Amino acid sequence: MKLKVLGSGSSGNCYILENDEEALIIEAGLPFMEVKKALDFNVMKIKAVLITHDHGDHRKYWFEYVRAGIPVSEPFKLDGSSLEFDNSQFRVMAFENQDKSGRWLHNNGDGSECPCYGFCIMHPDIGSLIYATDTEYVRWRFKGVNHILCEANYDMQFVNRDEPNYEHRLRGHMSLDTALKFISTNDNPALRNVVLIHLSDKCGDPAVFQKRAKEVLKYDTDVYVAHKGLEISLDLCPF
Numbered sequence: 001m002k003l004k005v006l007g008s009g010s011s012g013n014c015y016i017l018e019n020d021e022e023a024l025i026i027e028a029g030l031p032f033m034e035v036k037k038a039l040d041f042n043v044m045k046i047k048a049v050l051i052t053h054d055h056g057d058h059r060k061y062w063f064e065y066v067r068a069g070i071p072v073s074e075p076f077k078l079d080g081s082s083l084e085f086d087n088s089q090f091r092v093m094a095f096e097n098q099d100k101s102g103r104w105l106h107n108n109g110d111g112s113e114c115p116c117y118g119f120c121i122m123h124p125d126i127g128s129l130i131y132a133t134d135t136e137y138v139r140w141r142f143k144g145v146n147h148i149l150c151e152a153n154y155d156m157q158f159v160n161r162d163e164p165n166y167e168h169r170l171r172g173h174m175s176l177d178t179a180l181k182f183i184s185t186n187d188n189p190a191l192r193n194v195v196l197i198h199l200s201d202k203c204g205d206p207a208v209f210q211k212r213a214k215e216v217l218k219y220d221t222d223v224y225v226a227h228k229g230l231e232i233s234l235d236l237c238p239f
């Protein structure tokens with residue numbers, strides 16, 4: 001199974017997990033047409049779209065999937081939505097990005113809190129994959145995880161503290177240090193891939209972030225920084 005990155009960051013998030021038979025879309029922050037092209041117009045293989053929270057860079061194009069009859073899974077909506085898909089080997093669990101007091105760890109522009117979920121995605125080809133973004137941290141630990149896609153939004157060394165409200169823009173996002181703690185907490189011999197996602201254009205540096213992540217990992221794990229067009233194999237067994 002392949003991971004295809006169509007977009008990662010505040011200008012629009014969208015990822016595809018795809019093998020010959022099926023595909024799962026994570027986030028609807030880019031036009032459906034871009035997903036269609038990436039799938040060579042084989043849209044029948046899409047089992048569902050998972051959306052973490054109700055912000056445009058993650059959800060803007062949800063209706064295009066609804067119009068195409070594709071299930072859209074949005075655990076942040078009060079009526080809930082199913083995480084079970086017909087004729088699919090994907091198994092998905094959602095987890096809350098809340099702290100222990102129940103505070104959501106992502107924010108709206110007005111400072112109010114925004115429900116935001118992460119996903120644990122399982123498939124026989126890949127084992128388990130954790131997807132976490134737009135949260136200040138993740139309080140859960142995942143045993144024996146095979147792949148991690150985790151936000152590493154900013155590092156204070158790249159933040160211009162002279163800009164007004166700079167702290168406000170960082171709120172609700174994960175720092176590199178927090179991402180590294182999350183990754184090392186979940187590090188294990190079966191961890192194949194770590195993909196750092198949703199970097200800030202101004203407050204991050206892909207080469208530095210990749211190097212720092214490699215330094216905290218103990219085993220033979222590949223580290224990537226997500227960018228448009230990145231494609232990686234997630235297969236546990238490459239043959």
Ligand SMILES: [Zn+2]
Nearest residue numbers: 009010057134
């Ligand atoms: Zn976002």
